[in-house]
Amino acid sequence: MSFFTSLSGLQAMQTDMSVISHNLANVSTNGFKKSRTAFADVISSNVSTDPRKMVGSGVSVKGTVQQFSDGSSNQTKSALDMQILGEGFFVVKSTGLSDQVNYTRTGAFTVDDSRNVIDAQGSYLMVYPVDNDGNVTATGDKSLTNLQIQPTSGSPSATKNVATKVQIPSTATVKDTTAFKRTDTSTYNNSVATRVYDANGNAMTMTSYYVRTAEGAPTATPPNTGTWDVYTYVGDQMLTPDDGVATGPGPVTQKYDTTGALVPPNAITFKPFIPASGAAQQTIKLDLAGSTQTSAAAAVSNRVQDGVAVGQLVGITVDDAGIIKASYSNSDIVPLGKVAIAKFSAPTGLRQAGSNYWQATGISGKATLGFAAAEGFGSLKSGQLEGSNVDITEELVNLIAAQRNFQANSKALDTATQVSQAILNIRG
Numbered sequence: 001m002s003f004f005t006s007l008s009g010l011q012a013m014q015t016d017m018s019v020i021s022h023n024l025a026n027v028s029t030n031g032f033k034k035s036r037t038a039f040a041d042v043i044s045s046n047v048s049t050d051p052r053k054m055v056g057s058g059v060s061v062k063g064t065v066q067q068f069s070d071g072s073s074n075q076t077k078s079a080l081d082m083q084i085l086g087e088g089f090f091v092v093k094s095t096g097l098s099d100q101v102n103y104t105r106t107g108a109f110t111v112d113d114s115r116n117v118i119d120a121q122g123s124y125l126m127v128y129p130v131d132n133d134g135n136v137t138a139t140g141d142k143s144l145t146n147l148q149i150q151p152t153s154g155s156p157s158a159t160k161n162v163a164t165k166v167q168i169p170s171t172a173t174v175k176d177t178t179a180f181k182r183t184d185t186s187t188y189n190n191s192v193a194t195r196v197y198d199a200n201g202n203a204m205t206m207t208s209y210y211v212r213t214a215e216g217a218p219t220a221t222p223p224n225t226g227t228w229d230v231y232t233y234v235g236d237q238m239l240t241p242d243d244g245v246a247t248g249p250g251p252v253t254q255k256y257d258t259t260g261a262l263v264p265p266n267a268i269t270f271k272p273f274i275p276a277s278g279a280a281q282q283t284i285k286l287d288l289a290g291s292t293q294t295s296a297a298a299a300v301s302n303r304v305q306d307g308v309a310v311g312q313l314v315g316i317t318v319d320d321a322g323i324i325k326a327s328y329s330n331s332d333i334v335p336l337g338k339v340a341i342a343k344f345s346a347p348t349g350l351r352q353a354g355s356n357y358w359q360a361t362g363i364s365g366k367a368t369l370g371f372a373a374a375e376g377f378g379s380l381k382s383g384q385l386e387g388s389n390v391d392i393t394e395e396l397v398n399l400i401a402a403q404r405n406f407q408a409n410s411k412a413l414d415t416a417t418q419v420s421q422a423i424l425n426i427r428g
Contacts, residue, residue: 005057008059009408017399017403019036023035023395024399027388029388031105031385032071034066035065036067038065040062042059071387072389073385075383076384077383079316080316082318084378085378085379087347089358092357094124102357107386109125115150116148127147131335134335147336150326152313157307158198158279161284162196162305166299166300169293174215175187182207196234198279200310209232212226213253214227228253228254229254231251235275239284242283268285271283311329311330313328322380342368343370343376344364349362
């Protein structure tokens with residue numbers, strides 16, 4: 001019996017060294033949780049056995065117990081790198097036909113070519129749907145959905161109204177209007193550029209060129225301090241004033257009174273034009289109310305327009321509540337979802353599935369779903385990853401102890417073998 005007792009010790013220590021080696025191999029694996037080997041002695045007895053004469057039969061491995069203490073925090077530069085501090089797991093769903101739900105502590109997520117947020121194995125990060133204010137709209141495991149990042153936000157709208165308040169200098173020199181050429185700065189006095197949008201949200205530049213055509217006429221009726229021609233372009237296309245007089249593209253004449261204020265009309269409406277992008281025809285009205293002619297240098301004190309561009313994705317953020325938000329170039333900030341976190345009544349009963357995945361079992365119990373920082377759930381931090389919770393020094397000490405135990409059992413086995421051989425060598 002001593003032979004098999006020692007053999008059980010060898011097998012148990014071999015298992016222990018395998019577990020320790022597995023821990024050491026994953027010392028740099030993000031989200032890895034170490035395990036320890038649990039042993040139990042083996043005793044054979046029945047009701048008639050004298051407890052004072054019972055002899056053990058060796059050792060057995062009762063199991064490998066996972067240790068779910070937090071690992072180290074490693075800072076990163078990605079908002080989609082997340083760490084759960086405390087209890088909980090990320091919920092991920094595999095792609096393909098299986099739709100297997102797994103749980104992981106590894107929060108390293110990226111975006112695939114379909115704009116889905118995935119982990120290194122290609123599984124989708126699962127989140128709760130939210131409204132525009134970030135409030136969860138549905139709970140429960142059936143409401144979970146994979147997180148998808150939309151590349152654009154908002155609906156485009158063509159510019160219809162532009163308002164600029166311009167200050168032009170009264171000391172400007174008179175130019176020859178017949179010589180105007182927008183590419184020659186010597187043929188005009190100053191220009192004002194405004195970004196406008198077509199019906200598809202494409203940006204265009206609307207530029208008004210100011211050309212002084214006459215000095216002031218204080219004896220005119222009404223008197224004025226200067227006459228200007230204003231040529232307006234969108235891109236390379238000169239617009240046509242819709243004033244009942246113009247028959248083609250050209251300037252609008254403006255005058256300023258003795259106080260330096262613009263003489264009405266203050267607004268210019270242009271005839272419809274088709275943008276260079278080929279978008280739908282549009283009409284623009286330019287409001288110059290408040291514009292003045294003074295002795296100061298040229299300036300623009302106000303410039304607004306009512307067109308809307310489609311917002312392009314510029315960034316992703318994740319707050320401490322687990323709400324993932326996308327920021328767009330049109331200043332939209334859109335909540336996309338709230339990270340779902342799962343916990344278990346007995347996490348040591350989870351089945352390890354490899355790739356830092358765990359799956360629920362009858363021992364672990366069913367997953368309880370919730371949110372970051374909710375009662376019983378850990379907090380969430382963006383821009384950092386959880387490292388392995390393996391302590392190299394501790395594991396090396398354990399490995400030395402396991403090795404010595406293995407050697408001791410080997411010696412006991414060798415002794416048992418020698419005793420058996422001695423008995424076989426006895427001659428009658």
